[in-house]
Amino acid sequence: MSWGPFLLRRLAVAVPTLGALSALVFGATELLPGDAVSAIAGPSATEAERDAVRDRLGLDRDPVTRYLEWAGGALRGDLGTAYTGGRAVTELIGSRLPNSLLLAGLALLVTVPVSVTLGLLAGARAGRRSDRVVSTGVLLVAGLPEFVLATVLLWLMAAEADLLPQVSLVPLGGTPLGTPEILVLPVLTLAASGIAVGTRLVRSAGAEVAASPWVEAARLRGIAGTRLAVRHVLPGALAPATQAFGLVSGALVGGAIVVETVFGYPGIGLELQQAVAHRDVPLVQGIALVLCAITLATVLLADIAARALDPRRGSAR
Amino acid sequence: MEPLARRTLLRSGLLATMTAVAGPALLTGCGSGEETSAPSNGTPRRGGTLRAAFTGAGAGETLNHFIGGTAMDMVRARALHATLGDLDPSAPDGVRYGVLETIEVDDELRAYTLRLRHGLTFSDGSALTARDVLWSLHSPAEDPASLPVYKNPASTFDFAGARVEDDHTLVLPTLAPVADGRLVLCQGNYLVVKENSDFSPEAATSGPFRLEEFAPGEGCLLTRNEEFAHPELDEAPYLNGLELRSLPDSEARAAALTGGQVDFAHDLSPITARTLRGDERFTVTSTTPPYVSGLFFRMNLAHEPFQDNRVRTAFKLAADREAMVESVFFGDATVGNDLLSPGFPDYADEIEQRAYDPDRARQLLREAGAEGMSVTLTTGPETPGMVEVATLYVENLVAVGVDATLEELPAGQLFADYPAYTGLPLAASFSVPTPALPLYQMSYGGQNPAALGWDRPDVDELVATARGTSGEESAQAGLAAQRALWEEGNTIAPVFKPFTTAQVPGVSGVADDLFEQFPGFSRATLT
Numbered sequence: 001m002s003w004g005p006f007l008l009r010r011l012a013v014a015v016p017t018l019g020a021l022s023a024l025v026f027g028a029t030e031l032l033p034g035d036a037v038s039a040i041a042g043p044s045a046t047e048a049e050r051d052a053v054r055d056r057l058g059l060d061r062d063p064v065t066r067y068l069e070w071a072g073g074a075l076r077g078d079l080g081t082a083y084t085g086g087r088a089v090t091e092l093i094g095s096r097l098p099n100s101l102l103l104a105g106l107a108l109l110v111t112v113p114v115s116v117t118l119g120l121l122a123g124a125r126a127g128r129r130s131d132r133v134v135s136t137g138v139l140l141v142a143g144l145p146e147f148v149l150a151t152v153l154l155w156l157m158a159a160e161a162d163l164l165p166q167v168s169l170v171p172l173g174g175t176p177l178g179t180p181e182i183l184v185l186p187v188l189t190l191a192a193s194g195i196a197v198g199t200r201l202v203r204s205a206g207a208e209v210a211a212s213p214w215v216e217a218a219r220l221r222g223i224a225g226t227r228l229a230v231r232h233v234l235p236g237a238l239a240p241a242t243q244a245f246g247l248v249s250g251a252l253v254g255g256a257i258v259v260e261t262v263f264g265y266p267g268i269g270l271e272l273q274q275a276v277a278h279r280d281v282p283l284v285q286g287i288a289l290v291l292c293a294i295t296l297a298t299v300l301l302a303d304i305a306a307r308a309l310d311p312r313r314g315s316a317r
Numbered sequence: 318m319e320p321l322a323r324r325t326l327l328r329s330g331l332l333a334t335m336t337a338v339a340g341p342a343l344l345t346g347c348g349s350g351e352e353t354s355a356p357s358n359g360t361p362r363r364g365g366t367l368r369a370a371f372t373g374a375g376a377g378e379t380l381n382h383f384i385g386g387t388a389m390d391m392v393r394a395r396a397l398h399a400t401l402g403d404l405d406p407s408a409p410d411g412v413r414y415g416v417l418e419t420i421e422v423d424d425e426l427r428a429y430t431l432r433l434r435h436g437l438t439f440s441d442g443s444a445l446t447a448r449d450v451l452w453s454l455h456s457p458a459e460d461p462a463s464l465p466v467y468k469n470p471a472s473t474f475d476f477a478g479a480r481v482e483d484d485h486t487l488v489l490p491t492l493a494p495v496a497d498g499r500l501v502l503c504q505g506n507y508l509v510v511k512e513n514s515d516f517s518p519e520a521a522t523s524g525p526f527r528l529e530e531f532a533p534g535e536g537c538l539l540t541r542n543e544e545f546a547h548p549e550l551d552e553a554p555y556l557n558g559l560e561l562r563s564l565p566d567s568e569a570r571a572a573a574l575t576g577g578q579v580d581f582a583h584d585l586s587p588i589t590a591r592t593l594r595g596d597e598r599f600t601v602t603s604t605t606p607p608y609v610s611g612l613f614f615r616m617n618l619a620h621e622p623f624q625d626n627r628v629r630t631a632f633k634l635a636a637d638r639e640a641m642v643e644s645v646f647f648g649d650a651t652v653g654n655d656l657l658s659p660g661f662p663d664y665a666d667e668i669e670q671r672a673y674d675p676d677r678a679r680q681l682l683r684e685a686g687a688e689g690m691s692v693t694l695t696t697g698p699e700t701p702g703m704v705e706v707a708t709l710y711v712e713n714l715v716a717v718g719v720d721a722t723l724e725e726l727p728a729g730q731l732f733a734d735y736p737a738y739t740g741l742p743l744a745a746s747f748s749v750p751t752p753a754l755p756l757y758q759m760s761y762g763g764q765n766p767a768a769l770g771w772d773r774p775d776v777d778e779l780v781a782t783a784r785g786t787s788g789e790e791s792a793q794a795g796l797a798a799q800r801a802l803w804e805e806g807n808t809i810a811p812v813f814k815p816f817t818t819a820q821v822p823g824v825s826g827v828a829d830d831l832f833e834q835f836p837g838f839s840r841a842t843l844t
Contacts, residue, residue: 052461085377085384085533086462092376095533158576166576167569169562172530172538264569266376266535274375274534274565277728283377 010303014296021292022074026067029285070285079286084278089286093268097290099176100260100267104252106183107190111252112245114191115198116234122199123206123237124229134199142196146255150189150262157185168265176265186263190255194248201244202237209236239310246302250295365843366558367824369581369836370570373563378533381516382508383456383463388583389536389563391506391835396539396559398510399437399523401450402503403831404607404661404752411662412503413831416445416523420502426494426785429474431502433485438544439511439521447487451479452512454489454502466506466749469759473501494785497663500752505832525554525839536562545839555826555842567701574599574819580843581820581827583836586701587646590817600822603649603815606660608833611653611748612706613810614694618770620742622687626805631681634674635717636710636811645705646814653810656799658753663783665753665799678717691720695738696745697731702814707745710811739766748810750834754784754795757802769807776801 037053054060073080079089122134141149158166168182176183209215210233218232257269264270268287275283373389382394400415410420416437421430437445455476457467470476473495480488491498511521518531526539539559562579564570570582571589575596585593585601594601616623616632623629638652651659654671658664682688692714696707704725714721731745732738748756761768762777776798783795802808816834820827823844830837 049461056461082377084374085379087377087379095376154572158572162576165578166572167564167578169564169573169578170532170535172532172536172560261566262569264564264566264573270565271375271534277565278374280375280377283375 006307007304010300014300018293018296019071021296022071022289023067025285025288025292026063026070029281029288030063074289079289080282082275082283083280084275084283089282092271092283093286093290096266096268096271099170099265100253100256100269102176103183103186103190103256103259103265103267104249106187107194107252108245108249110187110191111194111198111248114195115202115245115248116241118195118199119202119241120206120229120233120237122203123208124210124233126203126207126210131203135203138196138199141192142200146189146193146258147262149192150185150259153185153189153192154262168260168263170266182263182265186256186259186265189259189262190252193255194252197251198241198245198248201248202241205237205240205244206233208240209233212236239306242306242309243299243302246299246305249298249302253291253294253298361555361826361840361842362844363555363842364557366560367556367581367838367841367843368560368562368579369583369838370562370564370573370579371583372565372570373534373536376534378563379516380518380520380528380531383460383467386464388835389561392583392837393537393539393561394508395505395524395830395832395835395837396526396561396839397522397524397528398508399445399525399545400503400505400832400837401431401507401509402499403505404500404503404750405831406607406660406662410499412499414503416450416509417503420499422496422498426496426498426787427491429489429491429498429502431487431489433487435485437523439523440527440542440544441511441521443511443521444484445509445511445523446484447481448484449509449512450487451476451481453510454507455479469755470501470507472758473498473755493781496787496791497752497754497784500662501755504751505837506835525837526556526559529558534563536560554839556838559838571819574821580824581818581836583816583818584701585817585819587649587705587814587817590649590819591647593819598821599819600824601817601819602828603817604833605815606651606813607658607664607750609651609660609750609813609815610700610834611657611810612700612703612812612814613653613657613746613748613808614707614710615744615746615769616807616809617740617742617744618772618807619740622685622690622692623742623770623807625685625687627681627685628687628690629805629807631678631685631687631717632714632719633671633809634678634681635713635719636671636809637673637675637713638671638811639673641706641709641812644709645702646812649815649817650702651813651815653813655803655806655808655810656753657748657808657810658751658756659813661750661752663753663795665796665803667796668800668803671803675713675717682718688718689720691722692743693722693724693741694743694745695724695726695731695741697726698728699731700747700814702812703745703747706812710809735766739769741769744769753799754780757798758784761802771807773801773805 037050037059058066070080077090082089082092118134122131125131154166158164164184165182168186170176170182171179215232218228223232256267257272260267260269261273272284272287275287371389371392372387374385374387379385382390401417402412402414404411405413416433418432418434431450433447433450439445454470457463458471458476473491474489475492478490482488509523514520518528522528525542525545527542528537529540530538541554541557545554564573567584567586567589571585571593573579574582590601593599616629618624633655642648642650642652654668656665656668694707694711696704698704708723711721711723738744757780761771762780764772779794779798783791783798786794818836824841826840826842827836827838829840
C-alpha cells in the first residue's frame with residue numbers, strides 16, 4: 001500500500017474517533033453532579049437570578065443542540081468561554097498547554113532510550129536472569145500509581161536529600177526552562193511510569209524478534225550480546241516499539257494531570273483539576289477534548305513513523 | 318531565605334546543561350535575595366520581598382475580586398485596594414477604619430454618613446473620593462456575576478438613594494433601621510476600587526501595594542505603594558515587595574514552605590499544621606474568634622423527624638464536641654454552641670454551653686418515637702476538617718441509637734447542585750466569619766433556602782429589632798433571637814476551626830492587619 005491510501009485510511013479512523021470522543025466528553029460533563037447555574041449564581045441566588053444565568057448561558061436548550069453548537073465551534077477553533085474569569089477556553093488552554101507539552105516531551109526524551117535499552121536487553125535474553133530482573137523491576141514501578149511514585153521521589157530527593165525543590169513554582173514572568181530544577185521531579189515521575197510501560201512493550205517486541213529465524217541465524221554465526229541486540233533485534237523491534245511509544249506519549253500527557261497537581265506545576269493537568277473543582281464546564285470540556293486530540297495525534301504519528309521504520313515495508317506488503 | 322547549597326549546586330549543573338542545549342537566552346529570571354534595612358529607633362524593619370502561598374484559581378483568574386472567590390483573590394485584592402475598615406472588637410465603634418475617618422449614624426438609624434480621610438489618592442494620582450466608595454459598594458449588587466458576599470451591603474443599604482455630598486462624604490440610607498451598619502461595611506472585605514475600573518493590570522489602585530506582574534493561576538508580584546497613607550502607619554507598608562503564589566493543595570503549600578520556596582503558607586490542614594508545629598524552623602499560627610470558620614450540620618425541617626424539637630435537641634446533645642476538637646484539630650479549634658459567629662460583639666455568649674449528653678439524647682429520641690431513626694449526613698471536603706468532623710458526628714449519632722450513615726461527596730460537589738443540597742435531610746456546611754445578626758438575615762431569615770426549612774417570623778422580627786435599635790433593647794432582642802435558635806434551631810454547630818498558617822520566623826506583623834482569615838500584609842515585616 002502506498003503512503004496516500006495509508007494516510008487516508010488512518011485519518012478515516014482518527015477523525016470519526018475524535019468526533020465520538022467529543023460526544024463522550026460533552027455527555028460526561030452533562031452527567032457531572034452539580035450544574036453551571038449553581039456554580040455561577042451562587043448558593044443564595046433567587047430563582048429569578050438562576051433563571052437569568054440559565055438564559056444567558058443558553059442552558060434551557062436541549063443537550064443535542066448545545067453539543068452541535070459546541071462541536072461546530074470546536075471545528076472553528078472556538079471552545080467557548082470559561083465561567084471563571086470569562087476568558088476564551090482556547091486562550092486558557094494555550095497558556096498552559098506548552099508547559100505540559102514540555103513536561104511530556106522531556107519525559108519522552110528520558111523514556112525512549114531507557115525503555116529501548118532495557119526492553120532490548122530483556123527481550124534479547126528472554127527467560128534469562130537479566131530479563132527476570134528487568135521485568136520484575138518495571139512491573140513493580142508499573143504497579144505504583146503516579147501519585148505514590150511522585151510522593152516517594154519527593155521524599156527521597158526533595159524532603160530528605162534537599163536536592164530539588166518540592167514544588168514546581170515557575171518564576172513569575174518566566175518559563176519552566178528558566179528554572180530547570182523544577183522540572184526534574186515531575187519529569188522523573190512521568191518518565192518512570194513511561195519507562196515501566198515502554199520497557200514491557202519493547203521487551204515483548206524484542207523477544208518476538210529475538211526468536212525469529214534471522215536472529216537465530218545471526219546467533220549461529222556467533223553474533224551475541226550488544227551487537228546482536230543492536231544490529232539484529234533492534235531493527236525488527238523498532239516499528240512495534242515506535243507504535244508503543246505513541247501510546248506511551250498519550251499516557252504521558254494524561255499522566256500530567258496527576259503529576260502537575262502533586263507538584264503544583266502550571267500545566268494543562270493542574271488546570272483541568274482546578275476547572276473540575278470550580279465546575280467550569282466549558283473549560284473541562286475544552287481541556288478533555290484537547291487531551292483526546294493530542295492522544296489521537298500521537299498514535300497517528302507513531303503509526304506513520306512505524307510504517308516508515310518497518311524493514312519489511314515494500315516487500316511484505 | 319536560607320541558602321541551599323546542594324540545591325544551588327544542582328541548579329548550577331542543570332543551568333549549565335540547559336545553556337549548552339538552548340543558549341544563554343534561557344538564563345533569565347534568576348532572582349536574588351534582598352537586604353532589609355536595619356531598624357531605626359524601634360520602628361519595624363523596612364525591606365525584603367515576602368513570598369506567600371494561597372489557594373488560587375486557574376488560568377482564568379482575573380484581578381476582579383468581585384467575581385473571584387479564592388483566598389488568593391481576596392488577599393491580592395486587599396494588597397491592591399484600600400479597605401473601608403476591619404472588624405476590631407477592641408476599637409470604640411467595633412471597627413478599625415481604613416480609608417474612612419468615621420461612620421456616623423443618625424438618631425433614627427436610617428442614614429449612615431461615611432467620612433473619608435483627606436489626601437488619599439489612587440496610583441494614577443487621582444483623588445480617592447466618595448464616588449469611588451459608592452461605586453465599590455454598589456456595582457457588585459448590579460452585576461449578576463458578583464459573589465454573594467459583595468452583594469450583602471445591598472440588603473442593608475438603599476444604594477439608589479445614596480448621596481455623595483462632597484468628595485469626602487457619602488450618605489447611605491438604610492432599607493430599615495439598622496444599628497450595626499458599621500459592622501456590615503467594615504468587615505475587611507469591602508475595598509475601594511476606582512469608579513468604573515476595568516480591573517486590568519494597568520488599572521489604578523489605592524492599597525498598600527502596586528501590581529508589578531500578574532500571571533493568572535500562578536501568582537503575582539507586588540511592590541510597595543509609597544503613596545499609601547494611613548494615620549497609624551507612618552512608614553508602612555514595610556515590605557519592599559510581596560510575591561503571592563497560587564497553590565491549590567494544602568500539602569503543596571506546606572511543601573513550598575518547608576522547601577524554602579515561600580515564607581508564608583496559608584490555610585493548612587490540621588494534620589499538616591500539627592506536623593509543622595513540631596518543626597522549630599517554622600511558626601504555626603491559628604486565628605482565634607471571631608476569625609474562625611464554623612463547621613456545622615443543618616437538619617432539614619421538611620423531613621418529618623426533625624419537625625419535633627426533641628429530635629433536634631437530641632441531635633445537638635449527641636455531638637461530642639470536645640472529642641471533635643481533640644481528634645480532628647489536635648485541640649487547635651473552638652467548641653461550638655450551636656450558634657454561629659462566636660467572638661463578634663453581637664454573639665450571645667451569655668447562653669450556656671451545650672453539654673455532651675448522650676443519655677439525655679437517647680431519652681429524647683425515645684420520647685419522640687424516633688429511636689432507631691435512619692438518616693444520612695451528606696458532606697464533602699470543602700474546607701479542612703469538614704469530612705473528619707462529620708465522620709465523628711455520625712459515630713456520635715450511632716452511639717445514641719440513630720441509624721446514621723455518612724455520604725461523602727467529592728471536593729466541590731456538596732453545593733454544586735444547590736436545589737438538591739437544600740433537599741438533603743442532614744447537610745454539612747461551613748460558615749465564614751460574619752457578625753451574628755447580619756448573618757442570620759443573610760442565611761436564616763425570610764425562609765432563606767439555605768436555612769433548610771427554618772421559618773420563624775417571630776425570630777426574624779427579633780433580629781430586625783436587634784439590628785434596628787441600640788443599647789439594651791438591641792442586646793435583649795439579639796439575645797432572645799439567639800436563644801430561640803439555640804433552643805429550637807435546626808443547626809448543630811459543634812466546632813469552629815481556625816485558619817491556620819505557617820511562616821518562617823522572620824515574618825511578623827501579619828496578624829496586625831486584622832481580617833486574619835485572608836491576611837493582609839500592609840503591616841508585615843521580614844527579617
